[in-house]
Amino acid sequence: MPRSIARHSRLRPTALASILLTTFGLPLAAQTVAPPAAPAGAPAEQAAVPSAAQAAAASSTPREVPVSLDQVVVTVQRRAETLQSVPLSVTALTGAQIKNANVNSPERLEQLVPGLRMGRSGSDVRPAMRGTYTENVSATSDPRFGVYVDDIYQSRTSQVPPMIDLARVEVQKGPQGTLYGRNSFGGNLVFHSALPTDELEGGIDLGFGNFLEHRAEGFVNVPLSKGIAMRIAALSERTHGYVENVGSGNDIGGESQKYIRGTLRIAPPSVRDLEVLLRASYQDLGGAGQGGFGQKYKGTLVDASLIRAPGESLTYNGITYQLPKGFNGNSFTGTPLPVDSRYRDGIPDINGADIGIPVSEDPYQVNFAGDIFRTGSQKNFGATLNYGNGPVRFRSITSFADFDLIRTGNSLTPVLLNYSYQQTLAKTYTQEFQLLSNDDKADALRWIVGAYFFDDTATDRSVTNVNRAYVAATAPPGQQYYPFGFTLLPSGTGLNQSTAFDSFSAYQQKARSTAGYGQLSYTLFDKLTLTGGLRYTRDEKNVLSARFNTSPTGPGAYFVHSIDDPVNYACGGFIAANAASVSQSQTAIDQAYNFVCAGNVYSYTNYRVAADYKFNADLMGYTSYSTGTHAGGFNSGAVTIGGVPTLLPFAPEKVKAFELGFKSTLLDRKLTLNAAAYVNDYRDLHAQTSIPNPNAPQTSVIALVQNVGKDRAYGFDIEAGFRPTRELRMSLAYNYLNAKQLDYGVNTFNFGGEASFCGITPSCVPGSGEQNTVQGTPFPNSRTDPNRFVPVLDANGNQVVSGGVPQYRYVLAGTGRDGTKYTAQRAFSPKHTLQFGMAYTLQLGGYGTLTPEFQTYYNSGYILTDLTPGYGNNEAFTKTDLRLTYQTSDGDYTVQLYVNNVEDEATISRAVYGNHRSLLVSYAPPRSYGARLSARF
Template identity: 25%
Template sequence: MRMKKNKDTRRSIRSKPATLNYAVTLATLITPVAVNAAPDEQTPAYKPIEEVVVTARRKDESLEEVPISISAMSGDQLDDRQVKTDADLQIAVPGLTVRQTQGNNSLTYSIRGQTADTFSGSRSAVVTYFNDVPLTIGSSSSLFDLASVQVLKGPQGTLFGRNATGGAVLFNSAKPTDSTEGSLTARVGNFDSRELDGMINVPLIDDTLLLRAAVNSTHKQGYIKNLFNNDDLGDIDRTSGRVSLAWMPNERLDNLLVAQYSTIEGTNTGASYPYSIYDSNCAVLNCSSSFLSNYVDEQKVLGPYKTQHPWTANHEGTDWIISNTTTYDLTDTLTLKNILGVSHSDTDSEQPQLGVPFATIITANIVSGESGNETDTDSISNEIQLQGLSFDGALNWIIGAYIQNDQVDTLWPQTYFESPASALTNSFRIRTQSRAIYGQSTYDLTEWTGINGLRVTTGARYTQEKVQIKQLPEATYTFGAPDQEETFSDPSWDVGLEYQATEELMTYVKTRGSFRSGGFNGAAPPVDAFATGGGNKFESEHVQDVETGLKFNGDVMGRPTIFNLAIYKSWIEDVQRVEFPDPDGPGGLASIAVTANVPETTVQGIELEATTRLNDWLELGLAAAYTDAEFTDGEVNLFGTTYSYGPVGDTPETSGSIYALIDLPVDPALGLLTLRTEVYAQSAQYFSNAAATIAPGTKLPGYELLNARLNWSGIMDSRFSVALYGKNLTNEEYFVGGMTLAAALGHNAAAVGEPRTYGAELNYQF
């Protein structure tokens, strides 16, 4: 996003979501206000819905002008909607699932049926970026002092750094401005939660050198009580800081340097709810079907917020990232841009499993003393772009090159049933070198066709990734195995036709193709073969889609209205999915994970977002997603056994939210009093991709959450604001993911969502 001098580059983004099922609930909430605060019907004065600015095509554009399904929120909206961590994004963006695999610090993004399984070794199908630099963060993170968050849905392989078959999530930090300003925000709430946000912006040299610093400190007591040792699971002690420096020595050159550092300590919630037992594996476990089933029944009596975990659940980590973006206007129509990123992440995480008072599996090697799943990630990337306008502005184009080198060291200790004979450690290093060249252009066809507003977009990218794996000395059985290396390369492409029918209405149709490179699963046997041959390699995954949609931003019956609709169908081949096969035949203990390529998946769906301002004091919004995903060819042979996949996991068929934003009637001299109420709902989803065969009992029920925030800003014409907020106000008990070990150990465990949380906030602007 290009900065301009003497302007605050932060953009407000008004919008988002909701679900029709709860219109009656919200109507009940706002009826008293409607009666007391109806404006003069003879002189209606409706506030406009603010413009949404996104960077999905690597330049600033209105959301309504970009031919792709996107959800976007400003920093202010993130506060209004109580989006404080990346896990909260699921509520704000229906169609996005942020699944907890092993708890609150083990998150997986899923969009349009595309995700990555735990222990798979796959790259995420949904790539996250911070200021256009791929993120390597290994813990749940705090969202603070951001300009915007954008969620791009569908294949994103043409313009962005890493190929993505499912989508991309863009986190953009707030940029320094040419004003001396600052803010301080304190929040307190239940579960002994305490949070402090601070920001200061100082122009060191007017119009030339601008500094911005921000900090966030979050402390919160866990919401799951471990009856075994009286610990709280879900404790958070997280501190993050960021410094941004903008240098603009002349009208043509901009440079933005951003450095962020975070530390986190606490405890994992884990997949600590015994959810279901797979009876046919009792021979493996040497158990009777009633043995573990009793604990499933007992957990239902205890409820979701109590567990019995006989081991520790500590989590700690550090993350830092540096991004440097340099933009130089070569001419009035030609711009050179360079994006450099360096990042590091390390975590040590002990995961509660199953939640029964004996350990079926623990994240520790009781023989060697190693404890906790450890990852250590380093990445450096650079992207150079040339953007231009040609043919009197009819052709808008971009070409570029991208390189990234990253290294991930992983240590996975484990012990089954606290037996020394079963203790082992996987330890390996994976290095990836990514190289890509790309180009994309949009051409205005008005002169050629005589149809004003008709444009065609074409884009292509060629990516080559070299992946290497090395077994490290801590590995119990695999150290000394030969290093392995594979190179994967493929094109990505984008072709679309868009038509700006009127100033308010745009329609489009497009098709895209992308891929997710193959690699190695470090938990599988280091055999130089693919999973079907008993080895640790897996092939690249490929996706092709067709999407059509329309975007409207104008008036409907005199009311400002935004309406976005997308309809799509995707075909994914060689889908990367993990399995826990039994290489020793019936009765053997499966302690390995292999990544198989499932032949084919088809995903189709509809995504809708609508916002309208009914009058000067009331705004209503709706967002909904319908996703129909299925394995159309789901059979894979591993170690001589055929495994059948389905249904598709981490993908609720329906999800959505509905909100009301109300300006309450108070004397303007007292300040501005606003109420936002929002209901989110989703249908059932699976936390396994083989629930119909080897992993039954992995279907999580649907749920509904009610959130609200009452904000009083500019109190008595002062710089102070206060707010009261609450999430899950009805105290719904629900699940947000799980860990399926049915094929390996005969049981499945679920991760529970947060209970009711509430608090108060005090903000001071200076």
Template identity: 25%
Template sequence: MSQGYQNRITHLPRKKSKVAQAIISSLLIAPLLVNAAEEIAEEEVEVMTVTAQKRVQNIMKVPVTVDSVSEETIKQSGSVMLDDIDKFIPGFDFSGGDVTQAGVTMRGVSSPNISVGGDPSTATFFDGVYMPRAAQNVLFSDMQRVEVLKGPQGTLFGKNAAMGVVNMIPNAPEDDTYGFIKGTFGSDSMQRIEGMFNFAISDSVYVRMNGLSNKQDGYIKNVAQSPLNSKNSGDGGEKGHQAARVAVKWDISSRTNVQLSYDWDKLDQAPGAAIGLSPYAENPTDPFANTFANDVVNGGESRDMTATTFKLNHEFNDQWSMMFISSFREWETSNRIDEDGTAEVSRYLDTDNHEDSNIFYNELQVNYNSADFNYVGGITYSKEEVHQTTFINTTTDTAARLVSGQLNDQLSAGVRQEFAGAIGVNPDDVPQETVDFLLSQYGLPLEHMWDPEQWAATLNVMGAAGDIMDYLAYIGVVPPGTPLTADIVSLTGDATYDIVAQQMGIAEIFGPSYANQMWSENFINNGEFISYGIYSDFDFQLSDKWNVFFGLRYSEDEKDFSWQVSETQFAQVRPGVSNILFPAREQLWQSKTWNKTTGRLGAGYIINDDHMIFASVATGYKAGGFDSLNSPHSESDGSIIIDPNTGEIVDVAFAPEESVNYEFGYKGIVFEDIITTFSLYHNVLDDRQVSINSKPPGQSQALPTIVNQDMTIDGFELSMNWQMTDTLSTGFVTEVRQIDSSTEAFYNDSGTLIEEGTEANDSNTSYTLMLDWEPDISTGYAVVHVDYVFRENARGLEIGNDEWVNDIPHYFDDTKLLNARISWLNDDETIEIGLWGKNLLDNRYTGFPGGRTKDILGTGYTSVNKGMETGIDIKYSF
């Protein structure tokens, strides 16, 4: 076996230093020790570069739990995005269903990403630069590794690291000439092409270029037929994503280098599928049918993103060095999705989130390193400019249905009043059942006012029929004395509707000639966010066994944010019409500044060459912000709320998240061959910002809204790797977590008030089992990788769910996924052929419910995962 390929497998020679093995094991989880093998091959290597801690240091001195996924593991598992690798890291999950609204969940704490006024609880970095919300989910094109730091990282990373940090590190240009091209082909017409070329222009200037294109057809057929669309919005799960990067590195001298890189990212694919679970859906009771119906107009998810990054590294001497990084990233996104899960034009609702934003990020860092003392300090500055328009799109047919509901309320009130007067009781004493019975005698309540029979009955109950028929007789449409019937309504078209609209002064009552037109009400948000930070972190080696660490950071965040709701464009078609979902609002700005000092303190103790322990306490901070869909105009009539005590506009900013984490960990080698890391932690998170769909009184439709929650999280994480033979290794990673939470009162998506309360959740367990094997073959080399993922379902513990959620098929199932890949390389390792499979057990699960339209339109929905996928990949290296 060639030495180059031997370094590809998880092989740890027992003759090498066990101290070095323990150091490596503290960074790399069980099956991801490819890089560790490379380090151990050099017997004298006992320190590693931990870029997640922003300095070169002995990994034994990192006072937090750090996991890393290597380039080789990314390749062997066929991973192209963060949601492909979360299974390898305990305590880390990534929801990547919608690329532009994806989010990190760290130790049970997820991050709402739909609002540009807020921030995630876990910070994401790419090539040393902070990545906001819609920018953080990128393709793994030529990725060197991904590091995940769990627990608060407020000292070195500042805001939005209350629960941890995800650090993506691409490969840098090198003084060599090599490259590869690779094609992956599989189920649903998958076509994934990627390539890389690294070369030297001169003795001191190097260039690295790479690109990746990932395309795949959908796995559920969209059969929607609608008068609104000439074609549907695409099949569920359709993918279309490309990315490319060019980096140039110049070694100015032996102590100074600069790097300039340009990143390009383009996404254009079908929107996430809303699998309807209502009587009006394509398959009302079977979300796993091969067809669904989404009639969203011009639906799709897209993102155009570019970034330019400059990096300067300089060593003043053997102890002092500096790093400066400056980056400008900008992106435009659109995500228009179906919100009703049907193809019924009178139950239509979609949301279309457009964002046009940018961030200018800068950091100056200074390092000092000696045998007994290490220091890192610096300053950061960033400025974000954000613009988001959230379109709430419906149809005139749906608008008429909503107006019908308002008329039903008036009919009920009128019938109640009339009946109470007839029997001489207070109207409040008349049971609703009695009112419903009386209305049913006329074929009411009104389902849709464009139904001629129901509309005729409504006009007769309202007492409006006589005036209408007198007018129609006056203009010669009908003979005098003709009663109002469904035939008359059909014959006169919009006339009866226009008469009632004029008499009642309600322009939103209009006739069926306006069918199949769009009705949109738009939320418009703008913002400017400026963030500063200054930090210092110290590391002392007290003795051969003891080291201690401590650091502090001061962060300040200033946010200016605005809200505006535009008037529906349908008012240009029918003058006088006003918004029916949300009142129109003029632009209103608010400003607020938050600041916080965060820190950490830790110690490590080396028991012997095979075992060490560490303990740390750290605090984290996530900036406060503004809910883009919940503004100071929150009165039902759109008026501004004024504080009666101060006379000022009510401050609607939500509080920052603050966390403190206590952690104890072990790193070492058990029974001579099992590399083990584990940690115990206790995390207290105050004012967690939770995004829920809420429909408070006076609001016609549920919208994502931030509520605050206090949490206490206790957990245990374990990683183990057993090198059973020179060619066979097994791995195991697991986590057990218990969360106690206290949530403020809120209205859920059906308008039910969920009282303030405390929930004590049962322990939740997840694990991943892995196997890597290099079987003996006569020609070339072969590698087999298998992983099995188990995730215990904790959805039964969610607060505020409606009863209908309990009936979603397989929604409460535990997740069980089996994945595998077998590959062959020729003797000189220039050709590699791999066969792979994902979800080989073909297990199907439903995703989080969409209940935004459940109350007003009766249309709930969910999402579903992919079934089994298989394919082949071919790679040529040069």
């Protein structure tokens, strides 16, 4: 780092900017700049609320400054308020706290925020709070949590920018359906970047560690003239993958990114009540990333007692099955075996049976052929105008985002059987207008009205290319992979991919949302404040989904696709296969797929009523009742109704939430103690289930997402911060959550047929229960566990029969056939979490300070999949971070040593069942350690 950086008095503004840009190797053209402090009456994000210590310092000598906790400003009600004065459950972290705790990515927030879980798969973060979580992240869906960056809604969970030069992060718990609205179903994650100030200042942070090759971030703040300033923040980061690939050497989890953000603030003194904020950012993404959808297969469920050789029989729950092809023991009720059961390798695994390909039990080791990579970019532009005139303020927030990301994945096997690409594109425009009352303490009435417009085009395209050079029968021993089957050992020619199709899918969703909202608060007797809010939303969605249109026939016929092939997104349009395809007719290649389209309009209203009572300046109690909505949409797979391919819709999900809490500041402002109890009632939840086929409601069913789920969650949060002396700081948080599924019936799967469990024996004639099984395994089924298999009924109350097989739903939660009530655990919902942190600052005289610190997080464990909750779950765990920070007496230089996840806990951040019940998982990072060097000038 140049020595001159530490001497800001010797640098001109342009020189500071030049040094920062040169350090990060980012192009000057990629930036735009931005804003600072706030004029009188400016909205929340600009206002600064001094702490009690700062206020005292203005009128006292340093010896007389009382010890107290800093006050944090939040904007959960779209205006600036101190955290302790807001009658809502919010956890706020300042920029200094975020940097000190090495929160470099959103997943690290769960270490500090009570009640928050942050799952991840690929590039998508998956927040979870209060009994609900983010599941579907495709183009035809919407997240269940609102993610906001500088008051701008992000339509994809993969669009969260790097966490650099932030003013604060707010985690707003429970539905925020009135003032935020769009998909704030479970809560919001709100990121606020630092604003320009009237001071010439800057800083740089350099980080190194065991997985961190380098992380260099910095900012420069330059006042240009009176009331005009710019701030530029930039990042260059490269990390090593933390999942070792002993196959290709291409480790998983490595990041490579560059980012720059510019903010320009214009607040001319001649127009006292005007402020304009202009923002622009650019992000370049590379590296291997987290893989396409998951890091590795953990294993499958096998009941060794059920394994049978070809020709043997099996008796289960009093029912005998003849198995001419044998059975490998794969069972819903089995125990975990570390094999990938999608393919077999010809080597017996257990009881002489070939169950699949063995996988490493080390969570951070894989053996894969084929390198993976990630490439993408994101551009964001925003403009915020604030104008305060008398008792009324006006605000306009405008944004445009352009997101492009390609993720790749290999076949997750030691031999490259196929290679996948997934492309996600999103172009989003938003506009919001607000009129709100000024923050005059003397006014009993406070109000805000607003209008919101959202226009988003999201596109997903996936291609999986088959390795046509691979033929199992001619591969070397140990690399002979065969299709999954029930004979004990492979037979025949095995897997020959020379005639296999490349898989292809494409989806596009165009969403337009308009909303009007308002909230009014009135204070009586300077103590009691009553609040009411209302929001009306109209969502218009138009969806395109690619459907396989025709199949080539004859020897050697196959389709080839490329992620680079052009796709014309048009309703009813054909999508050509690549010219390398082999088919008996060119027409079949030209018309390999066609788009099916659908559109719908959803209108809904959310509201909030609340009351808070200020017992005194340091104690407030509050209660609220609010609603939230998660947008409806369309099933991505087309079904044929009346001869017409159709995309069937599902309605929005709904939540009603009741909260009761208090906020207190005690012991002469040395202690804050906040608590909130809540009950969330989730209705019309999206679930994959079976319904009668509209074409033939009495003779067949179709499986699709419908509004059939019902959940309930209740619990409480407690947060405390304590600073008994200037040197000692402590924090404690506890979260209790009881989340249950009350009504959740899922569709069953056909497990019959000549090539599967039933074979061609009389014991598996059509109508047997094995053709109504859960998650693709024969047990349980409607014969061995009849009470939880509820018949699918047509409009006349008759059971639907498809292909001679009576159809059922499996009741995971709800009412069984004999009236028994079942409940089930809710994924991502630990019953207990606990966070505790402590730091003590040692004064070193004129040499600065030394601060040892630890932060520990206990989680009682939770499931990650709704089915088979005993597998793919996180058992109880503790993760502890340790830090040792030295800072010079002037605060200009900081050196920090850190260890994250001291216990080296391997926790699963995402799990989903793949083919043949193999569990695909992603792991959160293991123990990491390193150093951070900081300079401020």
